[in-house]
Amino acid sequence: MFQSTFIGLDVHAQTVVACALNTATGEVQRTKMSSELEVILAWIQKFPTEAKVVYEAGPTGYPLVRHLLGHGVDCVIAAPSKLLRAPGDHVKTDQRDAMGLAKILSLGEVIEVRIPTMEQESLRDLSRTRLQAQKTLRLSKQRLNALLLRHGVSYPDTKWTVKHFDWLHRQHFGQAGTEFSYQADVELVELLATHLKRLDRRITEIAPTCEYSRVINALMCMRGIAMTTGFGLAVEVGDWTRFTGSSIGSYLGLVPSEHSSGQKRAQGSITKAGNTYARLMLVESSWHQKPTFSRPGLRLQRQLDLVDSTTRVTALKGNHRLADRWAGFEKRGKLSTKANTAIARELAGWCWALAAPLQEESKQVPAFSKENLMVA
Structure with missing residues (x-):
């Protein structure tokens, strides 16, 4: 009409x-x-x-x-x-x-935002709550470490283990204000750690039965992507079939910015457009692609056994490719942070290669239907 x-x-x-x-x-x-x-x-x-x-x-x-x-x-x-x-x-x-x-x-120039269903938005809320809890815990740990360093106290071994927490509880300070601040920071770190574990358990319970379960299993076949990261990527991107292997990097803001005119071409830092949460998870996961990959470890082998042969082959190709790319960057003396960003962009493409075919198979029902509407 x-x-x-x-x-x-x-x-x-x-x-x-x-x-x-x-x-x-x-x-x-x-x-x-x-x-x-x-x-x-x-x-x-x-x-x-x-x-x-x-x-x-x-x-x-x-x-x-x-x-x-x-x-x-x-x-x-x-x-x-x-x-x-x-x-x-x-x-x-x-x-x-x-x-x-x-x-x-x-004029027909509107770039539309995908409208998630109520269930999809609920899963996204859970993922983002987990990411915010992780960020708050990290900041709280940094604040606690800073307080100890200001008073000349440091722990010589691996931190945030049971042994480390026992050591933290044995530390005391002579000034009342410092002692109160220190105990409050230790308590906050413990509370946030417990809160994060509870969120992780909830995600582990929901992921196998949600609509993204096959995509999550496929994404977890890549190194550096465990349950919470796979869950987060799946729910943040949602419909992977909207993209191609090259456009997914642009959507996540992992492509370089550019200002070119005439014969001059100037590229800058990444655009950081699109989904901030998904980009953060990919960048963090990319650091795990750095070690040499010869064969799957125990965790990865168990995960590969849960997916079909096509997904398994694609995941193994991706893991080998990304490890080789890391080796190439190091050989050329590339700055590690820049190299990791490039790996994150390519990892996004491999994630698309794993997730899009699975969603294409089952894309018979529209993502938005009247059954999902909340009508007041």
Whole structure:
């Protein structure tokens, strides 16, 4: 059906600014309303049924788009980093943002964000909670180490073992303020370590029965990708079939930035666009590709036994290839951090090669269906 009415929404926590553009007549209607779902739906339903709605992805998440789709409204979410903006446009207001969204929607220039189902979003929430807990624990450990070093105390052996925690509990300081701060830091580290273990157990319980179980098993065939990392990559990327082996690196922001003109070509650091969480997991996993790979270890062999022959062959090729790439970088004297980033980009391609074929086989049901909608 021909669409002539395009609606842009600038969505905030309490209010929504809307702009409806009729490309046939040039008429523009604007309003500001409450962010309540029923209020927004009622205003949109005043327009013809072929009207299309767009708003930017943001902290308000997906309840609005699910509500509108559940009531038959054609709605998409735009990727903020892909919106067209004039270089000389330095005035930003809610009304201008809503109008801009309506215009680029009418031109068909909106780069849409994939809308996950309620179950997929729940799995992603669990993965991100685990990553944040891991980050908080790491910072707490660094703070505890710094306090000890400031007072001339250091542990000579492997840290964060049972023996190390026993040693930490035996340390005391003469000043009351320092003693209280030290005990509080030790307690926080122990609490966060317990919290992280509980999250890991929960992920281990959920992963085998979730919709990404086959993808997780395949990803775990790569070195450096254990259960929590495989789970995180699977739920963050979601639908791997959207990409190719080369475009997955761009989506994750692992390709170099570039500013070229005429005969000059200048490349810089990686773009860091796209999914921050997935990029972080790939970069951390890439360090495990550094040791020479001759044959699978016990953990990897057990994992390879759980997948089909095609996946097994692809994973072994990937592990050999990445180990050889690391060796080549070291031979050339490449800076290790740059080399690891390059390995992470290639690891993303191998992960795609493992996950995409599996999802292509089972991609019979649309990723978004009315059964997954939450209709108020």
